[in-house]
Amino acid sequence: MNITKEQIDNLNAVVKVEISKEDYQEKVDKILKDYRKQANIPGFRKGQVPMGLIKKQYGKAVLVDEVNKLLQDNLNKYLTEEKLDVLGNPLPKQQENFDWDSENLDFEFELGLAPNFDVQLKTKKAVTQYKIVADKKMIDEQVERIQKQYGKLVSKTEVGKNDEVTGTFVNEAEEIEHKTTIELSKVKSKKATDALVGKKVGETATVSTKGLFKEDYLLPSALGISADKAEKLNIEVNFTIEEINEREPAALDQELFDKLFGKDNVKSEKELKSRIKEDSEKQFEQQSDQKLLNDVTEKLIDETKFELPAEFLKKWIQISGEKLLTDDEAKEEFEKSEKGLRYQLIEGKIIQENDLQVQFDELKEFAKGFIKSQMAQYGHMDPKEEELENIATRVLGNQDEVKRLSEQLMSQKLLDLYKEKANLKVKEVSYDDFIKEAYS
Missing domain, CATH: 3.30.70.1050 (Trigger factor ribosome-binding domain)
Structure with missing residues (x-):
C-alpha cells in the first residue's frame, strides 16, 4: 500500500x-x-x-x-x-x-x-467585565421579603390594600373554577384593587383578567389555566372571598437571624444586611461571569481572522447527514455553523497554547463543589467529606456526566485565563442596570 x-x-x-x-x-x-x-x-x-x-x-x-x-x-x-x-x-x-x-x-x-492563525487575548477593544453590586434598595427589599416570608398571618374581616386573600375564581363560559391565594400588593389593575378592598368573607368581586397582575406569570396559576390560554385572555371573572389575612412582618431579632443563618452567625440587622449583600453578589458573579465568557468569545471571533476551506465543508455537510442535502441546503447549514466552527478552532488554539487540561483529580474536586452547592440548596449545609466522595464517585461513573462536568470545568479555566490575560475593563453596576445593559 x-x-x-x-x-x-x-x-x-x-x-x-x-x-x-x-x-x-x-x-x-x-x-x-x-x-x-x-x-x-x-x-x-x-x-x-x-x-x-x-x-x-x-x-x-x-x-x-x-x-x-x-x-x-x-x-x-x-x-x-x-x-x-x-x-x-x-x-x-x-x-x-x-x-x-x-x-x-x-x-x-x-x-x-484547519487554517494556521494566531489568537490575541489582548483584543483591540476592551471587553466590559461587569461587577454587580447589591445596592441599598435591593438589600432593603430582600430584608422586607424575609420579614414577610417568616412573618405570621393575622386574620381580618375586611380586605385591605396589602392583605392576602384566599378565594375562588369562576367563569363558567371558560370553564374556570380555581381556588387560590392572591396578594393585593401584586395586583396591577386599580379597578380590581378597588373592587376587592373593603370586601368581606363570603362576598364576591368581579375583575377583568386583562392587566390583572403586575407579573404576567401570576395569571395562569391564579386561574388554574395554561400560560398559552392566559396570554390573550380578556374576560371578567368572579372572585368569591373565603379568607382574609394580613401578614405581620417578622421582627429582626436573634430568633430570626438564627433561623436564617444558624445560631449566633448573624447578631444584628447590620450584619444581616451585610450577609445579604455578600450572598447576593456571589450569585450575581455567576451571571456576570457567563456574560464575560460570552462577550470575550464574540470579541475573539470578531478579531481573529482566518479563512476556512468553505467549499470542502459545504460538500462534507451535504453528504454527512442522515439525508443528502441540496447545494442550497448545504450552503445554509454551513453559514449557520460557521461561527461555531470558528470558535471551536479558536478555543482549541487557546487551550493548546496555554496548556489547559482537565485532570481527573481536579474534576472530582469540581464535582464535589457542584454537589455541595446543590445540597446547600436543600438545607444540607455541612456534608461530610466521605459523603461527598461517594456521591462524586457515582456521578463520575456516568460518561455523560463526566463530559458535562469536564466542559464546565474547561469553561471555568478559560474564564480564569480571560480574567488574567484578556483586555478587560471593570464596570460596577446594580443588578437592574446590569440587566438593562447586558440584555437590552
Whole structure:
C-alpha cells in the first residue's frame, strides 16, 4: 500500500491511496473459505460448495468490504502520523467506471485542512467585565421579603390594600373554577384593587383578567389555566372571598437571624444586611461571569481572522447527514455553523497554547463543589467529606456526566485565563442596570 498527499493550497489537499492485491487478498480468501464452510446452497452438501460459486456469489462484496476497512484504518493512521489537522472527514473523490477487478486499486480523498492563525487575548477593544453590586434598595427589599416570608398571618374581616386573600375564581363560559391565594400588593389593575378592598368573607368581586397582575406569570396559576390560554385572555371573572389575612412582618431579632443563618452567625440587622449583600453578589458573579465568557468569545471571533476551506465543508455537510442535502441546503447549514466552527478552532488554539487540561483529580474536586452547592440548596449545609466522595464517585461513573462536568470545568479555566490575560475593563453596576445593559 502506498499513500501520498498532494497539497492544493493552504486549506485543501488530496490524499492518494494505492492498494495492491497483496494488501487484501489473503484476508479475502480466508473470509471466503469461512463462507464456504457455512454455506447452504441447494444441490451441495454443507462445506462442499465449489469455491468458484462462493466467489461468484460473495467475492465482490467481501472484496469491497475488506478494501474499505483497509482504507479507513490506513487513512486514519496516515493522518495521525502526518499530524494533519483536518476539518470534517476525508471525502472520497468520485471515480467513473471504477474497476474492482483490477490488480491495483487507486483511491483519492479530498481533505479540508484547519487554517494556521494566531489568537490575541489582548483584543483591540476592551471587553466590559461587569461587577454587580447589591445596592441599598435591593438589600432593603430582600430584608422586607424575609420579614414577610417568616412573618405570621393575622386574620381580618375586611380586605385591605396589602392583605392576602384566599378565594375562588369562576367563569363558567371558560370553564374556570380555581381556588387560590392572591396578594393585593401584586395586583396591577386599580379597578380590581378597588373592587376587592373593603370586601368581606363570603362576598364576591368581579375583575377583568386583562392587566390583572403586575407579573404576567401570576395569571395562569391564579386561574388554574395554561400560560398559552392566559396570554390573550380578556374576560371578567368572579372572585368569591373565603379568607382574609394580613401578614405581620417578622421582627429582626436573634430568633430570626438564627433561623436564617444558624445560631449566633448573624447578631444584628447590620450584619444581616451585610450577609445579604455578600450572598447576593456571589450569585450575581455567576451571571456576570457567563456574560464575560460570552462577550470575550464574540470579541475573539470578531478579531481573529482566518479563512476556512468553505467549499470542502459545504460538500462534507451535504453528504454527512442522515439525508443528502441540496447545494442550497448545504450552503445554509454551513453559514449557520460557521461561527461555531470558528470558535471551536479558536478555543482549541487557546487551550493548546496555554496548556489547559482537565485532570481527573481536579474534576472530582469540581464535582464535589457542584454537589455541595446543590445540597446547600436543600438545607444540607455541612456534608461530610466521605459523603461527598461517594456521591462524586457515582456521578463520575456516568460518561455523560463526566463530559458535562469536564466542559464546565474547561469553561471555568478559560474564564480564569480571560480574567488574567484578556483586555478587560471593570464596570460596577446594580443588578437592574446590569440587566438593562447586558440584555437590552
